[in-house]
């Protein structure tokens with residue numbers, strides 16, 4: 288983490304893994320401990336970044352989106368989000384809870400699409416320098432759990448959700464490789480169990496995150 292005061296948390300995982308549920312729980316657990324979080328998402332978080340989200344996820348088949356365009360749009364949205372949402376909040380000492388960040392680009396555009404990771408790290412350095420999440424929660428679930436959740440989802444799939452299963456398997460493997468390479472930043476939590484089990488896992492994570500904060504103030 289490279290901010291002065293706030294704590295930057297990101298939540299990652301492939302579609303259907305339960306990100307929205309986990310983020311809601313984290314928000315509530317932090318609120319119970321007196322911490323108000325700024326919740327945001329990527330791509331998105333500002334009006335322009337949300338418009339970019341619509342473009343990159345909503346594009347139709349009439350003009351195929353190149354992998355490079357997809358990558359650059361993710362970073363264009365991120366540049367807005369970092370400048371106007373994430374950095375200002377952290378500088379004001381706020382906790383930021385971000386639904387995806389550059390790890391998603393590494394997993395999806397890097398591992399799943401096959402773009403060179405080196406290029407992605409170069410763009411990351413350009414767009415957010417040494418600002419990386421303090422902690423990244425990676426949610427995982429068995430393929431059957433994910434398939435059942437996706438089947439329940441309202442609304443049609445977006446452009447990326449229409450990719451074949453093998454695409455998401457590569458993204459998942461990419462995430463696991465990232466987590467293994469940076470165990471200090473990543474926490475891997477399974478969402479296969481009950482909601483109570485998930486809440487207990489997240490409560491442990493929140494307590495761990497708050498421990499250094501407590502010691503700073505005592």
Ligand code: TMP
Pocket residue numbers: 302328329330344361386387388389391392393395396447448
């Ligand atoms: P979601 O936030 O609702 O899961 O949707 C965002 C989609 O965008 C999801 O399919 C993952 C994808 N994505 C990327 O491919 N690269 C990125 O850098 C980000 C932030 C998201």
